[in-house]
Amino acid sequence: MTSLRRRTLLQLAGAASAAVAGCQGVDLDAGQGAAKTDQQAPNGEVTTREAIETGLLNGIPQVRAQADDGSGTREDPYQVPADLFADYHGTVEFGSGWFETDGVETDPDFDYSDTSTYLQGEGVRTTTLRHAADEPSTPTVRLAGKAGNFGGVRNMTVYGAGEGDRSGDANIVETDGNVIDYTFENVIFRWGGGDALHLAASASGCRVQNAWVENVNGHALYLGGGNRLKVDNVHAIGSGFLIEGAESHFTNVTIFSAGGNDGIVNTTPGNQYADVILKEGLNAGFRGTSRFSISNMHVEGAKQSAIVDGTGNSPISNVFARNWGRADGWRPLLRASGSSVRASGVWGERTSEEYSTTLLRVEDDDCYVNGIGGTAGEPWKITIEGGTESVLDNVANVDYEHVTDEGVRTLINRWGTNDGDPAVEGEWNGHADYAGATGATVWDTSTEPWTAYRAQPDGRNWVAL
Secondary structure: OOOOOOOOOOOOOOHHHHOOEOEOOOOOOHHHOOOOOOOOOOOOOOOHHHHHHHOEEOOEEEHHHHOOOOOOOOOOOEEEOOOOOOOOOOEEEEEOEEEEEOOEEOOOOOOOOOOOOEEEEOOOOOEEEEEOOOOOOOOOEEEOHHHHOOOEEEEEEEEOOOOOOOOOOOOOEEEOOOOOOOEEEEEEEEEEOOOOEEEOOOOOOOEEEEEEEEEEOOOOEEEOOOEOOEEEEEEEEOOOEEEOOEOOEEEEEEEEOOOOOOOEEEOOOOEEEEEEEEEEEEOOOEEEOOOEEEEEEEEEEEOOOOEEEOOOOOEEEEEEEEOOOOOOOOOOOEEEOOOOOEEEEEEEEOOOOOOOOEEEEEOOOOOEEEEEEEOOOOOOEEEEOOOEOOEEEEEEOOOHHHEEEOOEOOEEOOEEEEOOOOOOOOOOOOOHHHHHHHOOEEEEOOOOOOEEEEEOOOOOOEEEO
8 A cells, every 4th residue: 555645625615514513414426426416405405416516515524525536445445634624523424435544633622512523434344444554653543632522433444554454553543631521333443553442541431332343463442541431342352451541331342362461451440340251362361450340251261360359349240261371370260469359159160181270369368259169070279378367158169178278367168277276376366256257167277187166156265066
């Protein structure tokens, strides 16, 4: 693909036409120059022929009419002016066909309160916009300043580099740090050297829905900050998410192969993930370094752990994982490296002996897991590397000989161990109140066989059973 000559934007209609921007345009055959009618509309609206001549229809730019070259095919795409929004701000309808640009950008000095800026196509396999450069150094679409607020991209496919190419380092679509409350819906983002969607730090209120992302070297979604992001029904192939925004929702997400990177990295608090599938090509499946919540997550083929909770105080429920820890056998399904990890309904499965059998690794205090196990017949393991007063209830298909407990006052199915009579010595000595409150049975491992003790409910005395 060769560099394109400088393109000029056709003169747009006057202020009167622009004032009615926001009306819905109709499909044009403008690229071929054939009008469907040349009669003045009864209500005084601009006719199709006039739209071909001015690039507007009822105040809305028609990109095929503005293109100064191309026939709209894959081999000969319409050429989109770089200054598409120089004289107009609002909805721009692309129509059907292939389009090519050196990069379009909203006018950062325009105030969204007058009208939002939308790039709108006729469907993801009907309208395709691609970058003209062989190795793009600029995004295909950039939303900048207040002009990008409450705008976005709809009903189209957007390419970075050429089809089958990830050259260059540019993002496909990006925003600057001044844009909020925009929408990407019914879109495909493909082929780029950077991120597919790179949303800068002020990305509050952004919506990404009904999106397909594939074949980029960077992230499928990078959220640099802000809050209130809503991501729903997104399918990504070959790259994952980096989330640095807070208090956002991610639902019905599928990531198939993250290119050897983590599937989802969560670095900021308050984000919620529901009905998520992370499969193949993963380093870790999900890595959280700040508070989050997970419900209904499937992780398969993680090189390391399926889920890493590095912060704690994050509810995790209904997780199924298959075939994790191929690189290191000690890698657990759930790595509880933060304090106060809370999890329930965690289940593992493996299809080959090359994968890890460690279901859980606890590294800090006050971990509580209710319901963890794996399919019968496997030598499942649990490792308590450290921490105080972790409680694991309803542990299934884990033999006690495969439990490594280096923690303090750990309870597994409400059983704990103590080196000696807990009324006299050991880690449980002086903690009968905790044992009574939790209904624990504590085994003195210094005797043969072990001796079982229970604390009175008031925590005053230990009683040998």
